[in-house]
Amino acid sequence: MTETEGENVRHRNGDAATDAYTREDMFDDTYKEKDGPKPPRIVVWKNVILMSLLHIGAIYGIFLIPSAASLTLAWSLLCFLISALGVTAGAHRLWSHRSYKATLPLKIFLATANSMAFQNDIFEWARDHRVHHKYSETDADPHNALRGFFFSHIGWLLVRKHPDVIEKGHKLELGDLKADKVVMFQRKYYKLSVLLMCFFVPMFVPWYLWGESLWIAYFIPALLRYTLVLNATWLVNSAAHMWGNRPYDVTINPRENSWVTFSAIGEGFHNYHHTFPYDYASSEYGCRLNLTTCFIDVMCYLGLAKERKRVSRETIVARIKRTGDGSVRG
Incomplete structure (x- = not known):
């Protein structure tokens, strides 16, 4: 349950952090976008159709809510929280x-929860997220917010990746992910x-345990819940890069956004997170x-996690004075 303050290696703009957890998520200010016209956007029509059908189904699910049992709605909320944790506590922070270490049972739970979230397997999610931090708001950023809200929210999934995203992703050191048996097992059996x-368990439980109709069980705890988790995660890429204040670093785009914090169960303190990406709390x-x-x-209290990385108060205050926008943080 120890907390570690990074004090060994210089992080972006002079902050300190140990290289054990900042090697591949440090911003690379040596990257330069290529001159000349941008490559054409190639639409992936299969993704466009599937995402359109998914959202239509989710909207239909909203109209079914009054017909659902209260236990079904409670189950949907539980599935939302579990799948969200698979992204936030699992693919993202772990x-x-x-930013912390997890025991095997916790890793298995988070990998299972991550499959419930259905946002690409852990290996691919983590690789793309490290690229996002290393080349944030450039052509090498998978969901570059400078290309607009729609692109950073969902559009990046509807077109082919920019060549620089692919190139930089291949050059990352991903040995820790490849050596993690839980990550690679999930990647091998991801579709199953x-x-x-994502679909069978959320639908089967309310049908089997309290007699909910399969129709409602499919459209609410499965489809609607899945769509809500997707959009909550996407808001971190879009809204939290566009709207809000920047009390820690005014030179970067990510913002503090309370609406995103609520919907993404804690991931909206985004100016802080991009300033100190190695902090397990993603917030001060x-x-x-x-x-x-x-x-x-709680996992640390139960002995299922340990070695949470934390930024010292002195480092935070110094950074606010040096690069913050002077806004109120609270």
């Missing part, structure tokens, strides 16, 4: 940023795990409006 965890406020941080703390 595997992308290595998604069918089971600990558990406040941050269910993911509370979850990790």
Whole structure:
């Protein structure tokens, strides 16, 4: 349950952090976008059709809510929280940023929850997220917010990746992910795990345990819940890069956005997170409006997680004075 303050190696703009967990998520200010015209956008029509059908189904699911049993709605909320934790506590804070360590049982739970979220397997999610931090708001950023809200929210999934995203992704050091047996097992059986965890389990439980209709069980705890988790995650890429204040670093785009913090269970303190990506809490406020941080703390209390990385108060205050926008943080 120890917390470690990074003090060994210089991070972006002079902040300190140990290289064990900042090697591949440090911003690379040596990257330069290529001169000349941008490559054409190639639409992936299969993704356009599938995403359109998914959202139509989710909208239909909203109209079914009054017909659903209260237990079904409670189950849908539980599935939302579990799948969201698979992204926030799992793919993001554990595997992308290595901001804390998890035992095997916790890793298995988070990998299972991540399959329920269905946002690409952990290996691919973490690789793309490290590229996002290393080349944020450039052509090498998978969901570059400078290309507009729609692109950074969902559009990046509807077109082929920019060549620089692919190139930089291939050059990352991903040995920690490749050596993680849980990550590679999930990657090997990802499609099967998604069918089971994202669709079958959310639908089967209310039908089997309290007699909910399969129709409602499919459209609410499966389809609607899945769509809500997707959009909550996407808001971190879009809204939290466009709207809000920048109390820690005014020179970068990510913002503090309370709406995103609420919907993404703690991931909306985004100016802080891009300033200190190695902090397990993704915020200086600990558990406040941050269910993911509370979850990790509980796991540490239970002995299922350890070695949470934290930024010292002195480092935070110094950074605010040096690069912040002077806004109120709270």
